[in-house]
Amino acid sequence: MQNQSSETHNQLDPMSHLPLGDLLALGSHLRIDDTPESLLHDVAESLCRVVGSPLVYVRLRNLETDAFETVACVGTAPEQAALLRKTVVAPSTYQALLIPLYQVSESFLLKPGTHALVHPEELQLDGATLLVPLRGRGTRLIGVVSIVLPTPEHTINANVVLVIEAITRQAAMAVENVRLAERSARLLAKEQLLAALGRDLSTTLDRPTILRRTVERIGTAFGSGSLALLGADGTLEVIAAVTHEQALVGRHFSLGEGMIGRVAVQGQAYLSNDTVGEPGFAPPDPGARSSIVVPLLSGGHVIGTLNVGARHPNAFTYEEVDLLEAIAAQVSGPITSAQLYAEAQSLAEQVQRRADQLAVLNMIARIASGSLEQTQSLPQVTAQIQQGFGYPQVDLFLIDEETSELVLIASEGRLTALMAGYRQHLNLGLIGRAARQGKSLCFANASEDPDFLGLAEREATCAELIVPIIASGRVLGLINLDSPDSHAFSEEDMHLIETVADILAGTVENVHLYRRAQAAAVLEERNRLARELHDSVTQQLFSMTLTSQAARAQLERNPQRVALQLERLQETSAAALAEMRALIFQLRPPALRDQGLVAALQQHAQMLSRREGIAIGLTVVGDERLARNLEQPLYRIVQEALNNVIKHASATHVKVVLEFTTEHVKVRITDNGTGFDLASLPTGHGGHLGVLSMRERAIELGGSMDLHSTLGVGTEVLVRVPRVRERKEP
Structure with a gap:
């Protein structure tokens, strides 16, 4: 290798006379604000011109793929440049070429035939190739400059190689600086982006x-x-x-x-x-x-x-x-x-919504149970459902079992109200279907159902929810919700109105039971009066008939006895008249209406004392005005108790005590009669019809009745009912 290097160094050719000043001047063109591609293109262009090379190109290492890609190409046709740019060289290819065998200074000279590893065969290059490594910090290979010599015979002066290497070192440093600047800029942009995003997200x-x-x-x-x-x-x-x-x-x-x-x-x-x-x-x-x-x-x-x-x-x-x-x-x-x-907020809203719903349900329950008069309570309940839950329209129907019709009891909302007393047969319409099936029905668009009646009053109805009111397996009525919007009612709405329907079911059933109890009480009172008439007035009238017949018979045979018969007839008729007046007084005592409870009981007690020969004492504690609206049922309770004493007790003395307070009214009836064993009554404890009647009246008033009796001593009846407070006008 030393011989080759010395030979190369000693050979002379036109390239050995290159002005080194021109090559050194290339360094002044390397700027950090260039891109690596433009910077290396300037280097390749200058080397191609100054060295006289037919082809100079630069491959740069891709930081992502680690492959070497052509980024600058000078001195060849465009299609050849495209071919070079398309060709990607693996790092291992250069590792096989950048070896001491080919080394000239810090560069490597490849003879023809060897450089086919880096040049595409289509280029058909004959001259040698000088590979000048571009090394970054730490001698890391970041690229390679390939300088193709004009012919196979051409060589390159060692001094020129040194100058080229100096320039490529500057170029490599510039590329590193450019990449570092780009990386720094990207990192700064990344940090700025993340910081800005952090500020955006930290405020909400x-x-x-x-x-x-x-x-x-x-x-x-x-x-x-x-x-x-x-x-x-x-x-x-x-x-x-x-x-x-x-x-x-x-x-x-x-x-x-x-x-x-x-x-x-x-x-x-x-x-x-x-x-x-x-x-x-x-x-x-x-x-x-x-x-x-x-x-x-x-x-x-x-x-x-x-x-x-x-x-x-x-x-x-x-x-x-x-x-x-x-x-x-x-x-x-x-x-x-x-x-x-968001889930916590939704849960809080749900809890608040449930609390609001419970408040409305409690109000509905209070209104529904506060009165047995449905004409007053059910319209108020309907209004509370509509206003409390915000539904567009609420209708309340009850079933008339005699006519098999649904009767509109109340209607509230912003849609056109149906006419008061509107009736619809159970076999018609969607509400009729819900009543027959006994289950809730919900329609996103009710008008599309064939059973929709399409009443003129409700042309605006779109969505509809119908919930039956069921008690003891019987459908008593319906709650109907209408809305002009489709899909207005959800499963939650259905469950909510079903809860309302359960509340109303008990109230409506209680009203039915109350009316039946009233009818039974009327029937019992009629039966009692019938017995009284049979036991007293009828017998006396029958006696009068017999006496009048006897007087007529004596009129011809013994006229002296007729006067006696007529006197007896007069006494019997007077007794019958008194008995009839007593019964009439029991049905409608005028003193109760005109003078109040205490006066009416005093008159009744005096009448019984005269007729039955029994001492009846009446004691009053407190102001009887505190018993306002309770006079009639309390009078009937005392009346029934005294009747029981007269019929069954064989008493000589009865004491009646009335106690009026701001919270309750007490009635105590005590006799000194024979008494009885409560357990021996035919219908069980307190099961006598008269006792049942008193107990039912007390319960209807929200109170209670206790019965105590001892054989040979007497009997005590104690009734306690809460005082009825007058409602204040709003």
């Missing part, structure tokens, strides 16, 4: 805002950007995208489907610079030729992906993959936090 917990700001920053950095999140259904949905990619929003990808689905499954970033050649990894944007997808990770789990794309191939490098991964790492936490915050 609103997830849509976080997603929008993220894709905006990605769009600024990459010219493209979309974000997909993993949903509860196990699919990935594109939630946000830059303006020109809005068509992607709403697209769904299954796990494993396309590039997004693969990244979500594998949890690793993926770069494709030619998506056409990778059909199994279709990008999110079907028109993209290059694409990067990186996972969004939170707690070690994939929650979504960040996606960028470009319309041309080879658009991205792994450095941009790193940047997108850094963005993903920065936004994953805020996205998760925003999701948790």
Whole structure:
């Protein structure tokens, strides 16, 4: 090698007379603000001109692929330059050539035939080639300058080689500086991007805002950007995208489907610079030729992906993959936090909504149970449903079992109200179907159902929800909701109105039972009066008939006895008249209406004392005005108790005590009669019809009745009922 070097150094040719000043002047053209490509083109052009080479080209090491690619080419035809640029050389190729066998100073001279390893055969080059390494810091090979000599006989002066090497060292340093400057600029831009994104995300917990700001920053950095999140259904949905990619929003990808689905499954970033050649990894944007997808990770789990794309191939490098991964790492936490915050807000809203609903339900329950008068309570309930829950229209129907019709009891809302008392047969319409089936029905657009009646009053109805009111397996009525909007009612609305229907079912059933109890009480009172008439007045009338017949018979045979018969007839008729007046007094005591409870009981007690010969004492504690609205049932309770004493107790003395307070009214009836064994009553404890009647009256008033009796001592009846407070006008 030394002989070859000495021979090369001693050979003289025209190139040995090159002006070294021209070569040194090349250094002044190397500027840090040039790109590596333009900088190396200037070097190649100068070397080609000064050295007289037919071809000078420079290959530079690609930082991503590590392959050597032609970036500058001077002195050849355009098609040959294109061929060189197309040819990529592996690092191992140069490692096989840059060896001591070919070394000249720091360069390497390849004789014809050897350089075919680096030159494409199509170039058909005959001259030797001088390979000048471009080395960066730490002697790392970052490129190679290839200088082709004109003919096989031409050699190059060693001094010229030294000058060329000096220039290439400057060029290599300039390339390194340019790359370092570019890297620094990219790092600075990356830091600025991440810092700006951090500021954007640190000021909000609103997830849509976080997603929008993220894709905006990605769009600024990459010219493209979309974000997909993993949903509860196990699919990935594109939630946000830059303006020109809005068509992607709403697209769904299954796990494993396309590039997004693969990244979500594998949890690793993926770069494709030619998506056409990778059909199994279709990008999110079907028109993209290059694409990067990186996972969004939170707690070690994939929650979504960040996606960028470009319309041309080879658009991205792994450095941009790193940047997108850094963005993903920065936004994953805020996205998760925003999701948790949104869930917490939703839960809080749900709790508040439930609390509001419970308040309305409690109000409905109070209104429904506050009165047995449905004409007053049910319209108030209907208004509370409509106003409390905000439904457009609420109708309440009850079933008339005698006519098999649904009767409109109340209607409230902004739609046209049906006429009061509107009736509809159970075999007609959607509400009729709900009543027959006994189950809730919900219609997104009721007018499309063939059973929809299409009443003129409700032409605006679109969505409809019908919930039956059921008690003891019987449909008592219906709650009907109408809305002019389609799909206005949800499953939650159905469950809510079903709860209302359950509340009303008890109230409506109680009203039915109350009316039946009233009818039974009337029937019992009639039966009692019938017994009284039979036991007293009827017997006396029958006695009067017999006496009048006897008087008529005595009129011819013994006229002296007629006067006695007539006197007895007069006494019997007077007794019958008194008994009849007593019964009439029991039915409607005028003193109760005109003078109050105490006066009516005093008159009744005096009448019984005279008629039955029993001492009845009445004691009053407190102001009887506190028993307002309770007079009639309390009077009936005392009346029934006294009747039981007279019929069954054989008592000589009865004491009645009335106690009036601001909270309750007490009635105590005590006798000194024979008493009885409660357990021996035919229908059980307190099971006598009279006792049952008193107990039912007390319960209807919200109170209670206790019965105590001892054989040979007497009986005590104690009734306690809450005082009825008058309602204040609003």
